[in-house]
Amino acid sequence: MSWDFETEPEFQRELDWVDGFLREKVEPLDLVLGDAYDMRDGRTQKLVRPLKKEVKERGLWACHLGPELGGQGYGQLKLALLNELLGRSRFAPIVFGCQAPDSGNAEILAHYGTPAQKDRYLKPLLEGEIHSCYSMTEPHAGADPTLFRTRAVRDGNEWVINGEKWFSSNARWSSFLIVMAVTDAEVDAHGGMSMFIVPTETPGVKIIRNVGVGTEGPEHASHAYIRYENVRVPADHLLGKPGGAFVIAQTRLGGGRIHHAMRTIAQLRRAFDMMCERALSRDVRGGKLANLQMTQEKIADSWIEIEQFRLLVLRTAWLIDKYKDYKKVRKDIAAVKVAMPKVYHDVVYRAMHLHGSLGVSNEMPFAAMLMGAAVMGIADGPTEVHKITVARQVLRDHKATDGLFPSAHIPTRRSAARERFADLVEAEVGNL
Numbered sequence: 001m002s003w004d005f006e007t008e009p010e011f012q013r014e015l016d017w018v019d020g021f022l023r024e025k026v027e028p029l030d031l032v033l034g035d036a037y038d039m040r041d042g043r044t045q046k047l048v049r050p051l052k053k054e055v056k057e058r059g060l061w062a063c064h065l066g067p068e069l070g071g072q073g074y075g076q077l078k079l080a081l082l083n084e085l086l087g088r089s090r091f092a093p094i095v096f097g098c099q100a101p102d103s104g105n106a107e108i109l110a111h112y113g114t115p116a117q118k119d120r121y122l123k124p125l126l127e128g129e130i131h132s133c134y135s136m137t138e139p140h141a142g143a144d145p146t147l148f149r150t151r152a153v154r155d156g157n158e159w160v161i162n163g164e165k166w167f168s169s170n171a172r173w174s175s176f177l178i179v180m181a182v183t184d185a186e187v188d189a190h191g192g193m194s195m196f197i198v199p200t201e202t203p204g205v206k207i208i209r210n211v212g213v214g215t216e217g218p219e220h221a222s223h224a225y226i227r228y229e230n231v232r233v234p235a236d237h238l239l240g241k242p243g244g245a246f247v248i249a250q251t252r253l254g255g256g257r258i259h260h261a262m263r264t265i266a267q268l269r270r271a272f273d274m275m276c277e278r279a280l281s282r283d284v285r286g287g288k289l290a291n292l293q294m295t296q297e298k299i300a301d302s303w304i305e306i307e308q309f310r311l312l313v314l315r316t317a318w319l320i321d322k323y324k325d326y327k328k329v330r331k332d333i334a335a336v337k338v339a340m341p342k343v344y345h346d347v348v349y350r351a352m353h354l355h356g357s358l359g360v361s362n363e364m365p366f367a368a369m370l371m372g373a374a375v376m377g378i379a380d381g382p383t384e385v386h387k388i389t390v391a392r393q394v395l396r397d398h399k400a401t402d403g404l405f406p407s408a409h410i411p412t413r414r415s416a417a418r419e420r421f422a423d424l425v426e427a428e429v430g431n432l
Contacts, residue, residue, distance in 0.1 A: 007081060014060065018085050022092055025051055029091045035220065036094045037131050037173040051095045052128055062097035062106075062126060064255070069110055070126055071097075076255075076317035080262045084310070087263025088270060097126070100259070101134040101169055104252040105178055108195075112240035112248055121176055121197060133174035133200070135226060136249070139166040143381055145180065145189040145246065150228065152181035152196060159196060159238065161204075161231040171224035172210050174200050179228070180245045193245035197237045204231035214371035250326070257380045258320065261313045261336045264376060267369060268306045268347050274364075275302060275351035282354075289354065298350040309343045312336055331393035334386040341377035348373060 007015065033044050055061050064079055065071030074082070086092040093099035102125055109122040124130045141147035150163025161181055171177060177198045184192040198205065205228060212221035240248050276299060279290035289295050316332040323329060352359035352366035359366050377383045401407045418425070 011078060011081070014058075015081060015085065017058065018060065018082065021054075022085060022089055026092050026095055027089045030089050033091070035173070035222065036091045036099070037170050037222065039131065039173065048091065048095060052097070055096050060096060062103075064098055064103055064259075065106065065110065065126065069106075069122075075321040076258060077314065077321050079259070080314055080317040083259060083262035084265040084269075087266025093263075094128075097128055098259075099131075100256060102132050103259070104256045105132045105134055107255065108178070108239065108248050108252050111251060112244070114236065116236065117197060117239070124175075130175040131170055131173045133168050133171040133177040133224070134252075135165040135168040135171065135177045135179045135198075135224075137166050137168075139164055139225065142166075145193060145249075148180065148182055148189070148193065150179070150181045151185075152179075152183050152194060154183075154235070155232075157235050158232045159235060161196065161198065161228045161233065163228050164208075165224075165226045165228070167211065168224040168226050170222055171200065171207060171226060172222060176200055177205070177226075178239065180249065183242055187243070190246045191243045194242050195239040195245045195248050196233055197239055198228075198231060198233050202231055202233065204229045213375060214368065255326070257333050257337050258313070258316060260376060260379065261309075261340050262317075264340050264344055265306070265310050265313065267372065268309070268344060271348045271351040271366070271369060272302050272306060275299060275347075275354055278351070278354045295354065298354065302347045302350055305343045306347060309339055312339060331390055334389040334393070337380065337386040338383050338390060341373050341383060344373035344376055345370065 029047060033047065034041055036044070036048075038044060052061070059072065060082075062069070062071040063074040063082060066073040082096075083098075086096055086098070093103075106122060106125050109118060109125070113122055121132075125132055136145075137143045138148050138150060140149070148163075150161065150165060152159045152161045154160075161179060163181065165179070168177065177200055179196045179198050180193055181196060182189075182192055183194040186192070205226065208225040208227055210218065210221040211223045211225060212218070213223070276290075279295050279299060280288060282289040284292065286292075290299075312332075313336055316329060316336050319329045319332055320326065326333065348366055348369045352364070352370070355364060355366070358364055403409075403412065405412050
């Protein structure tokens with residue numbers, strides 16, 4: 001898809017439909033239903049399934065997947081324009097079949113799964129009949145695979161998994177987990193780790209507790225601390241080749257990072273709209289809050305930062321479509337990941353501040369949004385790691401100087417310029 005700051009009319013009509021559909025039918029669910037992933041909640045399923053059917057009939061189900069998997073095969077640019085709408089509601093990704101971690105898990109199953117694995121796990125996942133979990137990070141190591149201790153040992157026709165995993169999102173609602181484990185401790189993490197499909201009900205899979213984010217209570221906590229104790233899975237539940245976990249993970253994470261950013265744009269716009277409404281509505285001494293210059297500064301800064309971030313996201317999405325290779329866009333994806341939590345925090349904080357005591361209360365969404373900003377600084381790798389990636393990638397396009405002074409040193413440049421144009425300067429002087 002080419003893009004020149006205008007969206008194709010045909011696709012814009014789809015976006016307009018999505019906008020209205022979300023506002024009228026999906027966003028209200030956020031206020032009356034519990035966890036969007038809880039398929040055991042009859043009330044949720046009764047309300048959500050008809051909406052999924054409507055999306056499928058519209059041809060907008062799982063658009064990140066190719067037609068052979070029931071999707072539209074949208075490129076990242078189209079997905080960006082779609083997801084910056086879907087990010088308004090926690091139920092929207094479920095309704096449109098593109099929720100994390102299922103979307104990423106479906107992607108790697110599609111790329112690396114065997115026909116049997118696809119039939120048993122991928123097919124119902126794509127149909128929205130089940131949910132899954134990506135069980136990678138560990139309590140002592142975070143997301144650094146070089147420090148992982150969870151082991152998988154081959155025993156006849158089975159693999160036996162032992163270890164602990166931390167923050168395995170949606171494990172409590174999942175039918176299966178994709179587990180990263182060390183299979184060869186004699187080589188480095190890039191070649192010594194493998195991935196396994198583990199049905200959640202397998203004996204030995206023990207959820208120690210479900211961890212919430214921020215002030216979430218136990219009923220909403222969905223990030224599991226899991227212990228795997230002699231968990232046996234058939235040999236054919238290995239995902240991809242032995243030692244291939246790192247490559248598989250990168251396939252999954254590249255798209256996930258940019259999709260987080262796409263949906264963050266929706267939250268930024270939401271906070272900004274609340275900020276502007278408050279400024280125009282609130283009476284203060286001397287008029288409206290919007291008349292005060294420091295309020296205007298907050299609004300101006302927020303608008304500029306949102307537009308800058310959105311353009312960075314869209315350009316990165318365009319580059320992914322252009323190269324079809326996440327490695328070639330690694331710097332840009334990392335830059336998006338770095339920028340995201342800061343702009344998210346800053347815009348939300350300004351909006352919250354302008355709402356005064358109401359803003360910090362539980363009657364407004366700002367506290368949860370601020371926690372969301374903090375999460376975006378950690379999910380799929382901390383900000384600091386991505387800053388290092390940006391810097392290293394940028395420095396590859398530059399080189400050191402061999403001279404004593406920098407290449408921009410003015411006296412050195414002036415001397416070189418005089419030497420270069422010496423004959424011309426002398427001729428001009430001689431003609432005076």
